[in-house]
Amino acid sequence: MNRTRHKKKIMKKPNRPTILITNDDSVYSKGICELIKIAREFGDVVVVAPDRVRSGMSRAITHAEPMRLNMLHKEDGFVVYSSSGTPVDCVKLAFFALFKEKRPELLLSGINHGSNASVNAVYSATVGAAIEGCVNNVPSVALSLCDHDENADFSYILPVVKSIIEKTLNNPLPYATYLNVNFPTGKLDGVKVCRQADARWSEEYDQKVSDYGDVSYLLAGYFDDREPQSQDTDEWALTHQCASIVPSKVDMTNYECLSQLKDLYGTI
Amino acid sequence: MNRTRHKKKIMKKPNRPTILITNDDSVYSKGICELIKIAREFGDVVVVAPDRVRSGMSRAITHAEPMRLNMLHKEDGFVVYSSSGTPVDCVKLAFFALFKEKRPELLLSGINHGSNASVNAVYSATVGAAIEGCVNNVPSVALSLCDHDENADFSYILPVVKSIIEKTLNNPLPYATYLNVNFPTGKLDGVKVCRQADARWSEEYDQKVSDYGDVSYLLAGYFDDREPQSQDTDEWALTHQCASIVPSKVDMTNYECLSQLKDLYGTI
Numbered sequence: 264m265n266r267t268r269h270k271k272k273i274m275k276k277p278n279r280p281t282i283l284i285t286n287d288d289s290v291y292s293k294g295i296c297e298l299i300k301i302a303r304e305f306g307d308v309v310v311v312a313p314d315r316v317r318s319g320m321s322r323a324i325t326h327a328e329p330m331r332l333n334m335l336h337k338e339d340g341f342v343v344y345s346s347s348g349t350p351v352d353c354v355k356l357a358f359f360a361l362f363k364e365k366r367p368e369l370l371l372s373g374i375n376h377g378s379n380a381s382v383n384a385v386y387s388a389t390v391g392a393a394i395e396g397c398v399n400n401v402p403s404v405a406l407s408l409c410d411h412d413e414n415a416d417f418s419y420i421l422p423v424v425k426s427i428i429e430k431t432l433n434n435p436l437p438y439a440t441y442l443n444v445n446f447p448t449g450k451l452d453g454v455k456v457c458r459q460a461d462a463r464w465s466e467e468y469d470q471k472v473s474d475y476g477d478v479s480y481l482l483a484g485y486f487d488d489r490e491p492q493s494q495d496t497d498e499w500a501l502t503h504q505c506a507s508i509v510p511s512k513v514d515m516t517n518y519e520c521l522s523q524l525k526d527l528y529g530t531i
Numbered sequence: 532m533n534r535t536r537h538k539k540k541i542m543k544k545p546n547r548p549t550i551l552i553t554n555d556d557s558v559y560s561k562g563i564c565e566l567i568k569i570a571r572e573f574g575d576v577v578v579v580a581p582d583r584v585r586s587g588m589s590r591a592i593t594h595a596e597p598m599r600l601n602m603l604h605k606e607d608g609f610v611v612y613s614s615s616g617t618p619v620d621c622v623k624l625a626f627f628a629l630f631k632e633k634r635p636e637l638l639l640s641g642i643n644h645g646s647n648a649s650v651n652a653v654y655s656a657t658v659g660a661a662i663e664g665c666v667n668n669v670p671s672v673a674l675s676l677c678d679h680d681e682n683a684d685f686s687y688i689l690p691v692v693k694s695i696i697e698k699t700l701n702n703p704l705p706y707a708t709y710l711n712v713n714f715p716t717g718k719l720d721g722v723k724v725c726r727q728a729d730a731r732w733s734e735e736y737d738q739k740v741s742d743y744g745d746v747s748y749l750l751a752g753y754f755d756d757r758e759p760q761s762q763d764t765d766e767w768a769l770t771h772q773c774a775s776i777v778p779s780k781v782d783m784t785n786y787e788c789l790s791q792l793k794d795l796y797g798t799i
Contacts, residue, residue, distance in 0.1 A: 320589075322653050324587045326586075329749045330749075331747055352750075359734040382666060388591075394653060457789075458784040458786065461782070468628050509783075514726070516727045516777055521725075521778065
């Protein structure tokens with residue numbers, strides 16, 4: 264046993280990067296398993312992911328109740344934790360309870376089952392986790408496939424996922440900027456670096472009335488791309504079978520209107 | 532009775548704007564009550580707010596389970612609902628289950644007990660609700676006081692809150708842009724239109740070990756303003772006893788680095 268252990272230690276490359284992986288579909292989803300397999304080709308992998316589905320949790324944090332962090336698996340260069348927290352909590356726990364002073368060289372969030380392009384990025388916890396990585400100066404990439412099926416086929420996007428990981432490990436991202444990457448359903452014809460489309464969800468709540476007359480509302484609706492003709496958006500890329508890469512900022516300030524609004528509100 | 536009702540109807544101004552109010556501290560908090568009182572001076576008020584504290588929920592949505600929407604109060608020009616959903620759910624329910632085709636002239640979110648300046652805006656559901664209003668083309672303002680006390684004194688900020696409401700009702704905000712407004716603790720010396728400061732929370736989890744050896748983690752930490760010398764940020768304004776108004780965008784694209792990243796990732 265000691266010999267084997269010793270051998271393993273010698274064989275381990277000393278300068279392999281550490282890659283933190285999380286998601287919002289839970290540690291048990293297919294998408295995160297596919298991502299783990301690829302990431303292990305590039306470095307040591309630490310997974311901290313939710314113990315249940317936490318999609319639609321955006322950048323939510325758990326601040327009023329304690330969270331659990333359970334180690335599920337450990338071997339040389341690969342450790343997996345699940346947490347009762349949100350995806351942002353998972354990233355915070357990894358940074359501040361596990362890594363402490365050290366930081367991983369890369370954070371990957373996903374691969375999400377379902378689109379996080381355009382306005383979906385606002386509600387997405389896959390994106391939320393990437394934002395938390397970025398706030399802490401770790402190069403961060405959110406990865407999503409536009410297919411909600413829990414057994415979705417990821418095989419045709421994996422070579423591009425590999426290229427994105429390789430390029431992000433070897434080239435620093437701009438300050439306070441993360442990548443929001445989405446892949447189209449069915450086939451992949453190219454990659455577009457583009458902007459977030461202007462879109463919204465037009466909701467149509469399903470109303471249910473109980474035997475006691477209580478009304479409840481279940482979210483339903485349709486997606487409304489407000490600029491389907493614009494060729495520089497993530498939605499355009501995806502509807503034309505291209506992966507979309509949107510470099511995205513933590514800073515939400517609208518600089519273009521600062522002086523106009525200074526005139527209006529600065530005089531109060 | 533009929534005469535009184537008739538009188539009330541005649542006295543009601545026909546062109547009063549409708550103002551939607553929500554928050555994340557719950558419909559029962561002091562901050563929302565203060566905001567309601569002021570908003571009723573300007574228009575008819577519809578409140579749809581969480582039935583419990585939902586702070587730190589960011590832009591989270593409830594999509595897998597039904598939500599409740601209960602009318603708590605109704606009189607001419609003033610109606611109050613509570614919802615089991617998140618603040619973003621409250622806004623969606625107001626727009627799509629209550630207002631339907633019509634939209635309010637203004638959305639106010641708050642007044643929050645606690646700062647939502649700089650990186651706090653990322654996690655804030657007060658801000659999340661304003662983003663949802665903005666996505667649906669309703670002029671939206673998030674309002675927060677840097678005081679977590681549930682009995683916080685709001686009196687010294689109310690004249691400025693009034694001015695912001697008046698100006699926002701009378702001047703259109705730039706497209707897809709909302710206001711993130713924060714007020715300093717204790718006294719108010721001015722108003723600054725400014726940008727979001729570069730900051731983060733450095734977390735220090737409180738660890739608890741149960742009698743069975745289970746470890747749990749409770750979020751704790753300290754605020755780290757990375758640019759305390761910059762005079763054009765919201766944090767600078769607040770530490771100098773000024774209200775901060777940050778015009779903020781739904782679009783998170785970092786346009787400045789688009790061409791640089793096209794060279795790098797567009798060739799995959």
